[in-house]
Amino acid sequence: xxxxxxxxxxxxxxxxxxxxxxxxxxxxxxxxxxxxxxxxxxxxxxxxxxxxxxxxxxxxxxxxxxxxxxxxxxxxxxxxxxxxxxxxxxxxxxxxxxxxxxxxxxxxxxxxxxxxxxxxxxxxxxxxxxxxxxxxxxxxxxxxxxxxxxxxxxxxxxxxxxxxxxxxxxxxxxxxxxxxxxxxxxxxxxxxxxxxxxxxxxxxxxxxxxxxxxxxxxxxxxxxxxxxxxxxxxxxxxxxxxxxxxxxxxxxxxxxxxxxxxxxxxxxxxxxxxxxxxxxxxxxxxxxxxxxxxxxxxxxxxxxxxxxxxxxxxxxxxxxxxxxxxxxxxxxxxxxxxxxxxxxxxxxxxxxxxxxxxxxxxxxxxxxxxxxxxxxxxxx
Amino acid sequence: xxxxxxxxxxxxxxxxxxxxxxxxxxxxxxxxxxxxxxxxxxxxxxxxxxxxxxxxxxxxxxxxxxxxxxxxxxxxxxxxxxxxxxxxxxxxxxxxxxxxxxxxxxxxxxxxxxxxxxxxxxxxxxxxxxxxxxxxxxxxxxxxxxxxxxxxxxxxxxxxxxxxxxxxxxxxxxxxxxxxxxxxxxxxxxxxxxxxxxxxxxxxxxxxxxxxxxxxxxxxxxxxxxxxxxxxxxxxxxxxxxxxxxxxxxxxxxxxxxxxxxxxxxxxxxxxxxxxxxxxxxxxxxxxxxxxxxxxxxxxxxxxxxxxxxxxxxxxxxxxxxxxxxxxxxxxxxxxxxxxxxxxxxxxxxxxxxxxxxxxxxxxxxxxxxxxxxxxxxxxxx
Numbered sequence: 001x002x003x004x005x006x007x008x009x010x011x012x013x014x015x016x017x018x019x020x021x022x023x024x025x026x027x028x029x030x031x032x033x034x035x036x037x038x039x040x041x042x043x044x045x046x047x048x049x050x051x052x053x054x055x056x057x058x059x060x061x062x063x064x065x066x067x068x069x070x071x072x073x074x075x076x077x078x079x080x081x082x083x084x085x086x087x088x089x090x091x092x093x094x095x096x097x098x099x100x101x102x103x104x105x106x107x108x109x110x111x112x113x114x115x116x117x118x119x120x121x122x123x124x125x126x127x128x129x130x131x132x133x134x135x136x137x138x139x140x141x142x143x144x145x146x147x148x149x150x151x152x153x154x155x156x157x158x159x160x161x162x163x164x165x166x167x168x169x170x171x172x173x174x175x176x177x178x179x180x181x182x183x184x185x186x187x188x189x190x191x192x193x194x195x196x197x198x199x200x201x202x203x204x205x206x207x208x209x210x211x212x213x214x215x216x217x218x219x220x221x222x223x224x225x226x227x228x229x230x231x232x233x234x235x236x237x238x239x240x241x242x243x244x245x246x247x248x249x250x251x252x253x254x255x256x257x258x259x260x261x262x263x264x265x266x267x268x269x270x271x272x273x274x275x276x277x278x279x280x281x282x283x284x285x286x287x288x289x290x291x292x293x294x295x296x297x298x299x300x301x302x303x304x305x306x307x308x309x310x311x312x313x314x315x316x317x318x319x320x321x322x323x324x325x326x327x328x329x330x331x332x333x334x335x336x337x338x339x340x341x342x343x344x345x346x347x348x349x350x351x352x353x354x355x356x357x358x359x360x361x362x363x364x365x366x367x368x369x370x371x372x373x374x375x376x377x378x379x380x
Numbered sequence: 381x382x383x384x385x386x387x388x389x390x391x392x393x394x395x396x397x398x399x400x401x402x403x404x405x406x407x408x409x410x411x412x413x414x415x416x417x418x419x420x421x422x423x424x425x426x427x428x429x430x431x432x433x434x435x436x437x438x439x440x441x442x443x444x445x446x447x448x449x450x451x452x453x454x455x456x457x458x459x460x461x462x463x464x465x466x467x468x469x470x471x472x473x474x475x476x477x478x479x480x481x482x483x484x485x486x487x488x489x490x491x492x493x494x495x496x497x498x499x500x501x502x503x504x505x506x507x508x509x510x511x512x513x514x515x516x517x518x519x520x521x522x523x524x525x526x527x528x529x530x531x532x533x534x535x536x537x538x539x540x541x542x543x544x545x546x547x548x549x550x551x552x553x554x555x556x557x558x559x560x561x562x563x564x565x566x567x568x569x570x571x572x573x574x575x576x577x578x579x580x581x582x583x584x585x586x587x588x589x590x591x592x593x594x595x596x597x598x599x600x601x602x603x604x605x606x607x608x609x610x611x612x613x614x615x616x617x618x619x620x621x622x623x624x625x626x627x628x629x630x631x632x633x634x635x636x637x638x639x640x641x642x643x644x645x646x647x648x649x650x651x652x653x654x655x656x657x658x659x660x661x662x663x664x665x666x667x668x669x670x671x672x673x674x675x676x677x678x679x680x681x682x683x684x685x686x687x688x689x690x691x692x693x694x695x696x697x698x699x700x701x702x703x704x705x706x707x708x709x710x711x712x713x714x715x716x717x718x719x720x721x722x723x724x725x726x727x728x729x730x731x732x733x734x735x736x737x738x739x740x741x742x743x744x745x746x747x748x749x750x751x752x753x754x755x756x757x758x759x760x761x762x
Contacts, residue, residue: 074503077504078503078504078507078508079507079508079511080507174386174388175388178386178410178743182410251501251502252501252573254501261396261743261744261747262743263394263395341502341503341504342502342504342567342571343501343502343571343573343574344497344500344501344502344571344573344574344577345500345501345502345573345577345744346573346576346577347576347577347742347744347745348410348742348744349410349742350576350577
């Protein structure tokens with residue numbers, strides 16, 4: 001099992017930056033300069049800002065890539081090419097989309113509630129980024145290993161229905177309002193099974209910290225089955241995956257938009273950059289929720305057979321871990337995109353039935369079974 | 381539980397009203413209390429135009445009724461004119477007509493099923509469907525130069541003969557299509573969510589369906605064995621072997637399945653047409669000065685006289701168009717122009733049942749039910 005010395009020494013991204021600066025040998029001189037002015041806190045703030053900046057730039061680039069990937073995957077399934085003109089195989093298409101959306105007129109409907117209408121896109125976009133803070137991308141590649149990481153993630157995700165309701169209400173449009181009400185009903189009914197199946201994981205690890213959840217999944221059983229929680233919690237995994245696709249608001253659960261019924265759902269009235277923020281938030285959500293699925297059930301950044309690596313290549317482990325994390329996350333994302341191309345949308349009452357009458361009882365059952373098996377000592 | 385009533389104006393500009401249909405919806409939350417379709421946004425006065433144009437000039441206007449399937453429209457009007465004037469049509473021309481109409485039936489059902497699935501949120505089917513539709517449209521283009529508005533079927537025959545290279549390409553299309561229909565079924569039929577959305581939704585029993593004037597696949601989905609190709613045979617349909625596809629459930633799913641089955645039957649018909657196509661180059665009758673013309677790019681073309689005057693009289697002639705019974709009531713007063721043209725369009729009659737079909741259902745069911753009755757607004761408004 002590789003968690004290694006470097007892991008305990010460097011718990012998060014801040015320390016990693018400090019470590020790198022020390023390694024190059026410029027941390028002490030810089031620190032001395034700041035200390036001589038009595039501003040040592042300023043250096044810490046700068047490092048934190050740099051750290052968060054790196055994360056957000058990474059997320060935004062990922063989101064742009066995801067919009068391209070979605071189009072390409074959909075095109076592949078539908079026997080088309082997808083974007084091909086801007087850049088190699090259309091890779092620059094998201095940039096062009098961004099340019100186009102910035103150039104659009106930013107329309108606020110005459111009878112809309114201006115403040116709420118303007119606030120809503122920010123309120124949905126910022127939590128979509130904040131949710132990444134306790135997500136470990138690799139050993140020490142984490143902004144902050146909160147000891148209530150999982151709780152934080154679920155709590156932050158719960159903000160987006162409020163933003164959607166604000167957008168739908170402030171637009172003063174019946175379609176927007178219906179889309180918003182649907183989104184809220186859906187979010188409430190799917191956060192519960194989502195949280196319940198996550199709690200089963202917490203029972204197994206005894207910790208809400210994402211890093212500890214990932215560490216608990218490293219290594220193998222019998223030398224060939226990776227110790228991922230998907231094998232201990234198959235039902236929990238399925239419930240969590242379905243609930244997270246509902247959380248992402250994607251087909252077959254895309255009721256907040258359901259464009260053939262409600263035109264564009266809660267963001268019918270939005271245009272220009274505000275529309276783009278909803279769009280980006282949606283894809284940031286897709287990435288974060290997939291990353292959470294990977295963290296909880298697919299071993300996060302842990303690579304099962306890493307101990308076969310020759311000792312001299314141990315330096316590569318962080319890079320391999322990051323790669324493993326991204327590959328697993330993109331597998332889940334691909335699954336979500338594939339699902340979108342294959343199945344139609346459910347009806348709102350069928351969706352709520354599925355949530356309340358099937359998934360919540362199953363999630364409770366899963367939790368109970370986990371607790372009993374845990375007490376009986378099966379998982380030890 | 382009662383809540384405040386919500387009034388929604390769905391359309392005429394809406395992603396899934398197939399053009400410019402408008403529904404006035406009185407909603408109780410997500411439930412539809414009352415649905416009133418409003419039509420007329422695409423009204424072009426086609427029937428009145430019919431009185432002002434000569435018989436030949438009016439044929440292009442019929443293309444624009446149900447623009448998804450224009451060949452049957454052409455044929456329905458031409459058949460009325462032929463019955464009026466008593467024109468005998470050569471066998472080869474009839475074969476070509478049936479060939480075009482059955483091809484058109486296939487692509488009509490592709491578009492219908494594809495847009496239904498797109499309204500339900502699964503966009504893949506329409507893309508797959510349009511790939512095959514493109515092949516069919518290329519065949520049409522070879523035949524008459526147009527892809528959607530053909531103006532191809534003329535009184536006494538067809539405008540031009542089948543060009544070289546058409547038949548091999550058609551055979552290729554038929555072979556390809558067989559595999560594709562299996563693909564569609566794999567994509568859609570076994571899908572649990574699709575069944576949830578379609579089964580027991582928009583149910584109408586046979587009696588009501590008949591009373592609403594339903595025809596075509598929509599009626600056959602309610603268990604009424606009614607197909608004009610079989611029970612009031614015209615053209616060469618009596619010589620062809622095909623069965624009428626009927627389902628008894630009367631729900632959205634049954635109507636969808638009927639369309640799927642009809643595509644297969646149309647393929648079966650097309651294969652017979654290809655096998656039995658008469659070899660003679662006679663594609664138009666010699667009466668009324670309609671004469672074959674040789675030496676044109678496609679070998680044989682047809683000359684039509686500018687002055688075409690059927691005797692005074694009236695006729696109602698109907699065919700089984702892909703969407704249902706398409707009838708033309710033509711009154712002639714012995715001049716070059718019809719005295720009256722009345723069009724009985726299947727989409728209009730089928731649309732009338734929507735209010736009772738969706739009452740009490742959810743807004744998502746309205747989309748599904750509306751998709752399965754397969755309405756083209758050009759056909760509704762005329």
